[in-house]
Amino acid sequence: MSQTASRYFVPEPSHWPIVGSLALGLMASGAVMAMNGVAAGKFTLIGGFCVLVYMLFGWFGTVIRESEGGKYSKMVDSSFRWSMSWFIFSEVMFFAAFFGGLFYIRVLSVPDLASFENVKFLYPHFSDVWPSAGPAFKEKFTAMEAFGLPAINTLLLLTSGATLTWAHWGLVKDNRKQLIIGLFLTVALGIAFLVCQAIEYHEAYSEHNLKMTTGVFGSTFFMLTGFHGFHVTLGATMLIVILFRSIFGHFKPDHHFAFEAVAWYWHFVDVVWLLLFILVYWL
Amino acid sequence: MAAVDHAHGHEHGHDGHGHHPTGLMRWVTTTNHKDIGSMYLWFSFAMFMVGGAMSLVIRAELFQPGLQVVSPAFYNQMITLHALIMVFGAIMPAFVGFANWMIPLQIGAPDMAFARMNNWSFWILPVAGSMLVGSMFVPGGASGTGWTLYPPLSIQMGMGMDMAIFGVHLLGMSSIMGSINIITTILNLRAPGMTLMKMPMFCWTWLITAYLLIAVMPVLAGAVTMLLTDRHFGTTFFDAAGGGDPVLFQHIFWFFGHPEVYIIALPAFGVISEVIPAFSRKPIFGYTSMVYAIASIAIISFFVWAHHMYTTGIPLTGQLYFMYATMLIAVPTGVKVFNWVATMWRGELTFETPMLFALGFLFLFTLGGFSGLVLSVTAVDIMLQDTYYVVAHFHYVMVAGAVFSAYAGAYYWLPKWTGHMYDETLGKAHFWLTLFFFNLTFFVQHFLGLAGMPRRIPDYALQFAEFNKLSSIGAFGLGLSQLLFLYVVIKCIKGGKKAEANVWGAPGLEWTVPSPAPYHTFEEPPVVK
Amino acid sequence: MNLTVYRLAKHLGAKMGSIGLFFALLPSLAMAKYEYNMEPPVSATGLSAYHLHNWMTMVCLVIFVVVFAVLGYSLYAHRKSVGHKAASFHENTLVELAWTIVPFLILIVIAVPATKALIAMKDTSEPDITIKVTGYQWKWGYDYLKGDGEGIKFISTLSTPQAQINGQEPKGENYLLEVDNPIVVPVNKKIRILTTANDVIHSWAMPAFAIKQDAVPGFIRDTAFRVEKEGTYRGQCSELCGKDHGFMPIVVEVVSDEKYAAWVEDQKKKMAAAAGDPNKVWTLDESKAYGEKVYATNCVACHQANGKGIPGAFKALDGSPIATGPKAEHISRVLNGKAGTAMAAFGKQLSDADIAAVITYERNSWSNKTGEVIQPSEIKAAR
Ligand code: HEA
């Protein structure tokens, strides 16, 4: 336990929360306007995003200063652990909604649409095959092949999980070099993943005629992989922050919650990808 | 561990007021759980007024057959906003307010685990609230879909719908952050000796509620996100033409929605479990079984969602399963009711305002539970679904359940918050008026429902006229009676008899600190034996 | 055992259910018109659900009375003001087990008849007549698919005049529960209803038959009834479907076989007459006059009589670029609607003549003065 920290830690009053609320308010109203063709929408949205970034810098900066200043006791540390676990649980449930949707569409709604009475009265030529874009979709499209880019992506992410763990070992052994190299590799792999994902999307649109608007297949495909990609982006950003902090000499072998939090998050993103690979690409 | 470094304590501790912002900025930047709790409570009451005013628009239109007050489109917007504002703006924040104020006091912690984030959870609410209320004023008006936001109707709506969607996203963020805070506080910041099984029941209900919230708010966020992309980005999750299904939305919504009703009910149970023992002067009966009952309710609540969808055409086996599962919830809820009765049995009962509200809760919530049980039986629900019987059911559990319990809690802890006793006579008057008008408003709605009056209609056939008239009169009475509460609270803040530390002679750490509770409490943990 | 209890209670239940419920309603006793309970359904399956409801209400009432009698005694006897001193007990495993198990048993007793009633209700096999019901914003389409009357097709809309709704005329007896074309079915025959919808979810509900089935766009769902008593039965759309959700009633006339046969005959004649001469060439005035009628039944709910729509929700037609621009686009918009908005594809609901006329009307009303006449043949070509 750090010498200067008291049992509890109650922070000073802070203006970051209200800045954050302002950012969210701007972003939400900006998005609403942008989606409904109001000209000011885009700028409000971007403005809100900038405020959000400013807030995140400020807020996390404060947290990092407090942490490095030794204000966080063991108790605070374990609070962080609880909170990060529950936060990841909430993310799991967010993805669960989309996986649940995918399950329902594949197991219930598409077969139902192709079942006796519906076919008879509504969709004379519709049959229950997956991938499906529904009875009204007349164009041709193809699904992405699992054992092409997606398989490579799986490898990339799995490897990045390993390099991250290796970096962690380095941190625990107080081997700074291993820590920094490990983190660097992880970030690089994460970015490689995102690049592959971008190539894949491009192929989907240009070669497979697979778009967001390609019925339920397109909807579930882009929604699930898209939100996953978004989470990889977040994770990679956090890894970059951690990388820089490591370079600046932050973290101690016995006191590095931020590192672990990011690692947990990264592994979570990894697991989601495995599910995606199996349920969206493969089966 | 327990050693407190005083030099450090001075930096931000009890002596640190000097450089703290004052005036409005004190509230905007505060990290104090009591400040934040008070803000939650005030916000909640303000929203209760707004949502209540909307319910009065509804009841005014329904006062007699024919269209008099509003257009049908605006009526639909009113029911949507009324429900969203009451559920997310009034009831949930009210109990988060109680949690903020009382949980640290009850478990002997100096504050919430993440005081800054706590402030943010609160300050997201006004933003979300303005999105909801503001949606009334954009072209096309607010979403007219009912609070359930079912597509494809919600696909047709204008930009008010997008505001509702983003409002729900924001409310979700706030709830998730609030819940993480509460769970962490309870699991990690308890004073030495305060084992989980010694915790006040209110903390237990919140621990489990917070878990429910973290589990289902993201699911709701997912559902409305799909709505948003269906509306604007050409996805077809809820469109049969593209292979989707409008009913999918209902499944996801109610997977959130059913646990949500227990998110509303459980903290209410918690408050009642504090108030009844205090005024019975007896410890709560069956503490352990209470805890198990709460946990079982929470677990079962994940597996019953389709009882809101009996008429959508789910297969027979599905209907049977959901019927059995739903009925099962009566068992743990029954355990709670019986335990409360047994707590009072051979107690030393007095009937101050909090106790009156708790008793009102007990009677009326049980009635609402019974009508829920009737609805859970599929064959019967098919006759009653989407009628006023359902409206009666859920106002019994949510108004007589949650709102009564919030009043019980407010009267119970007001002396601790303000340091003054509230006006008992006015408090009692508030109770009796509320009780009478509540029943006048909602009891008759059972009959309307049985006679077949559909819900969500601005105009109705002539045979429903008399009961609707009574109900509308009741609603206005009910609304006026709530102004009395506002008066009582303001009077209590301004002055009144000084309250002692332990006003009610109740056990619990919150009663060991002076009234009003000092700005900073338990900076060094009390030891619980 | 539980079944005997159930049967015994069933008879009592019908009365007790309502008696129990009226407690709080002393002031209304004087008015005989009041309904305290559901109307007893006129089908066997409905009746069993009805008895189930009464019986359950009574079970709940008994539990309620027992629990609160105990509590009531306690509130009276264990008051501090009468000097009662608090006991200190706070648990009793046996009692707690008992009040977990007993409610569970009661639930099983309820579940048995509940299961039976539901299974009977869900049986839609071997119908005599099959009718497809389509929900539209805000009217019902009926389509006799199989059995006597096969081929009959019509749309049923609210017939209560707007003046009654707005309070300019006294309200009639069946205010809001009357339609222009009720659906007619024979008594004692099993009728299977297939529901679907064209735009949003509606729900086809008939309290007297204990039926409620959502009509989900893009899907076919079903329900069935066999009515044992002739008469006119009234219900309402029971799923929020937009602004005029409260104004799309359902009226079913249950008639004898003979009357039914006559009705079928009549309908067939009417349909043949309505088909008209597809090659007729309309003049502007003819087309506009007929179009006004079509507009008033199909379009006015959204686009309003003055063609101004409702800003932000329903676009104005008065001065609209589509209603004054090239007519192909106008025709296509009305035929195919616009996805993701309330503007439905009317091609499925209206005949060529209807659509041609309404478009003529729209292009030549309010400030729109194109002078064009749209002929049914143009619609046919555009389909
Ligand atoms: C606080 C909120 C709350 C609570 C606690 C409940 C509790 C219950 N609800 Fe309710 N419900 C709502 C809020 C709530 N509900 C809302 C908001 C809606 C409508 C949403 C919408 O459509 O807009 C709704 C709708 C709703 C429906 C759908 C109706 C329809 O649309 O057709 C159903 C159907 O099963 C149902 C059932 C139940 C049941 C079985 C319980 C049970 O938990 C009740 C259990 C309690 C008891 C039974 C009483 C005490 C028990 C005893 C004394 C023991 C002995 C008893 C026996 C053995 C019988 N509810």
Ligand code: HEA
């Ligand atoms: C916790 C949630 C909650 C609460 C507290 C309430 C409180 C009330 N509700 Fe509501 N209600 C819902 C949740 C809630 N409701 C939900 C979820 C729906 C379903 C919506 C849907 O279909 O989608 C609904 C729907 C609903 C309907 C059905 C509408 C319809 O289907 O067409 C009605 C109709 O009577 C109604 C009435 C009321 C009334 C009279 C109150 C009263 O208790 C309110 C009392 C409070 C006040 C009135 C405010 C206080 C005082 C003032 C504002 C001062 C001014 C007063 C005067 C001048 C008199 N509510």
Ligand code: CUA
């Ligand atoms: Cu159609 Cu409601």
Ligand SMILES: [Cu+2]
């Ligand atoms: Cu429910």
